[in-house]
Amino acid sequence: MxxxxxxxxxxxxxxxxxxxxxxxxxxxxxxxxxxxxxxxxxxxxxxxxxxxxxxxxxxxxxxxxxxxxxxxxxxxxxxxxxxxxxxxxxxxxxxxxxxxxxxxxxxxPEAQHMGGRAMDESGGPVVGAEVRLILPQRLSGPWVAVDDLPLKSDSEGRWGCDWVPKNAAYVYVEVSHPDYLSSDGGVTLEALRAGTAEQKLFSAATVRGRVFDEGGEPVPGATVVLGSEDGLWPGADTSETRGDAAGFFEFRRIR
The missing domain is CATH 2.60.40.10 (Immunoglobulins)
Structure with a gap:
């Protein structure tokens, strides 16, 4: 013991x-x-x-x-x-x-304010567009936390932020929305600093459908290819998607 x-x-x-x-x-x-x-x-x-x-x-x-x-x-x-x-x-x-x-x-680094406006073809506001800024970044070491600060356009299509480094040599702007073709670049630093940068988004079509077999039953997970009638071959200008469990499929942002 x-x-x-x-x-x-x-x-x-x-x-x-x-x-x-x-x-x-x-x-x-x-x-x-x-x-x-x-x-x-x-x-x-x-x-x-x-x-x-x-x-x-x-x-x-x-x-x-x-x-x-x-x-x-x-x-x-x-x-x-x-x-x-x-x-x-x-x-x-x-x-x-x-x-x-x-x-x-x-x-x-010290920051500056930048902003702009997302518009449709007629000059009306695009609400809820996602805005992504691409800035100069170091190859190693700390970098600007751009991905942690999402931006969206408001009811007037306007967006803004106050965290862009003052010494940024360029700012590349990508604007996207599910109902429009994406827009990128094409704005100057001066316009961004003044909050007057404007980017147009053009309407896009959405194609939806459902795949059935010969017996009229939905085909789950079917591969669907979208293209021109005479251009459905590998390497052609086509889009591809896969249907869901109920056979539904969707193509978005079609020109």
Whole structure:
């Protein structure tokens, strides 16, 4: 039978082992958010971070622009951070958790407002159009978190944002809507900065149908090819889709 003294020593050993395991499994990533022009810390900047598919966490930077994130030191899941502050472009960076640095400076460039309007052929507004901005991005290191900031046109077809870096050499604009052919490019930086950039979307047809067999029963998952009568061969200008479980199919945005 183990004596009280030996039992106490054993529990101390177990406790020490748990502490050692904790120190191995958890590490800290210290972020410092800085002004891209002055290099000064950005107090009260926001950091949104996510480990793998876990729920995102939000932290606020202190007076020195610092936040600290606890990470599993041996994890293979990616950790992604996004730094934000009003008046600055949001920047993002990611690593595998086990390869994350102990300290990292995330520099936020000053931002500018840009906007425009999505119109149909007659000049009327296109409501609910998705707008995607393509900006210059670095080949490595932090990049502008464009994909985390979706844009849509309002009831007047207008859209706007205040997070485009001031030093962006170009901004390429893609506008899309399920009922129209997509529009891209064709606007100047000056028009975008003035909020007067206009892009026309042209109406497109939608072809819907259902596939039946000879007995009148729906054919699930049938492959349907759309093209000209004399042009349905491999490599021709055709579109292809697959019907659903009830045999219904749909082609959208047909010229």
């Amino acid at each position: 183990m004596s009280a003294k030996l039992l106490k020593v054993a529990w101390r050993a177990i406790g020490a082992g748990v502490l050692m395991a904790s120190s191995v499994l958890v590490s800290a990533l210290e972020l410092r958010l800085l002004d891209g022009m002055t290099g000064q810390p950005l107090k009260d900047a926001t950091v949104v971070w996510r480990l793998g598919t876990n729920e995102a966490g939000t932290l606020s930077a202190d007076a020195n622009g610092r936040v600290e994130i606890s990470l599993p030191a041996t994890g293979s899941n990616p950790v992604r951070i996004i730094g934000r502050k009003q008046g600055y472009a949001p920047m993002t960076m990611s690593w595998e958790a086990r390869n994350a640095p102990v300290r990292f400076d995330l520099v936020l």
